[in-house]
Amino acid sequence: MGEFVHEEIPSTELDRLEATYRPLADAVRDLLDATIRTTVPEEQVRAAQAEIEALVARLRAEQLPGPAGVRFNSEARAWNWGNAVVGLRNAVAPPLRIVHESAGHAWAEVELGAPYEGPPGLVHGGVSAMLLDHLMGETASAAFTRVTFTGTLTMTYRRGTPLGPLRLEARIDREEGRKVWVVASIGDADGVTVEAEGVFIVPAWAAGEAARG
Numbered sequence: 001m002g003e004f005v006h007e008e009i010p011s012t013e014l015d016r017l018e019a020t021y022r023p024l025a026d027a028v029r030d031l032l033d034a035t036i037r038t039t040v041p042e043e044q045v046r047a048a049q050a051e052i053e054a055l056v057a058r059l060r061a062e063q064l065p066g067p068a069g070v071r072f073n074s075e076a077r078a079w080n081w082g083n084a085v086v087g088l089r090n091a092v093a094p095p096l097r098i099v100h101e102s103a104g105h106a107w108a109e110v111e112l113g114a115p116y117e118g119p120p121g122l123v124h125g126g127v128s129a130m131l132l133d134h135l136m137g138e139t140a141s142a143a144f145t146r147v148t149f150t151g152t153l154t155m156t157y158r159r160g161t162p163l164g165p166l167r168l169e170a171r172i173d174r175e176e177g178r179k180v181w182v183v184a185s186i187g188d189a190d191g192v193t194v195e196a197e198g199v200f201i202v203p204a205w206a207a208g209e210a211a212r213g
């Protein structure tokens with residue numbers, strides 16, 4: 001497993017870097033959608049591909065040796081720019097902007113488009129699970145006061161989730177030792193489409209206990 005890395009970048013500098021990288025990821029996100037939906041002639045597709053390959057080479061001129069990881073500074077600022085759900089620099093992430101209403105209750109509103117399709121016009125079930133898993137994990141972390149990992153996640157798909165505007169919500173249901181039960185849902189304007197319940201666990205290593213077994 002990678003690590004939570006302490007990196008002493010001042011928060012003001014992080015703000016500046018985020019203002020640089022956010023529009024880049026937004027542009028790539030737009031590119032994903034355009035790649036799916038374009039109907040331009042084939043020669044234009046090939047020309048666009050060549051331009052994209054040149055851009056990739058330009059960005060790769062200097063890069064990290066591996067994934068972005070999770071980093072934090074001594075001002076209690078944490079950043080996970082590559083995260084699949086909330087990563088500011090990850091064009092695959094919607095990204096979800098999570099509001100922590102209180103420790104143990106969080107929600108997010110998001111608009112999902114063509115790159116998240118499963119059945120026609122509907123959100124892929126795995127995407128629903130991924131978004132809820134992350135939201136529930138952050139909720140279990142009680143506003144980032146502890147580290148939790150998904151132990152078991154149970155999804156109930158009540159009806160198809162349409163692509164478009166959605167609301168996700170999660171709450172801690174109960175806790176017992178290092179185990180945190182979280183319940184969550186996704187809904188559209190007509191109500192709930194997906195429900196989830198999960199057990200999130202503060203790993204033995206994070207609780208300062210020796211792992212059993």
Ligand SMILES: CCCCCCCCCCCCCC(=O)SCCNC(=O)CCNC(=O)[C@H](O)C(C)(C)COP(=O)(O)OP(=O)(O)OC[C@H]1O[C@@H](n2cnc3c(N)ncnc32)[C@H](O)[C@@H]1OP(=O)(O)O
Pocket residue numbers: 133134135136137138141144145146147148149150151152177178179199201202203204205211212
């Ligand atoms: C401060 C900074 C905050 C940062 C927050 C960032 C938020 C980011 C949010 C990101 C969100 C993204 C979310 C993600 O994507 S997290 C990524 C997906 N999840 C994983 O990769 C987890 C992989 N598994 C593990 O790491 C370990 O197996 C864990 C940590 C789960 C347990 O290993 P550990 O060695 O610690 O466990 P233990 O053996 O001492 O057992 C302890 C208790 O737990 C019970 N149990 C064990 N396993 C399971 C299970 N699978 N289901 C249900 N229950 C289970 C067990 O019976 C026992 O209960 P009891 O017998 O005591 O009653």
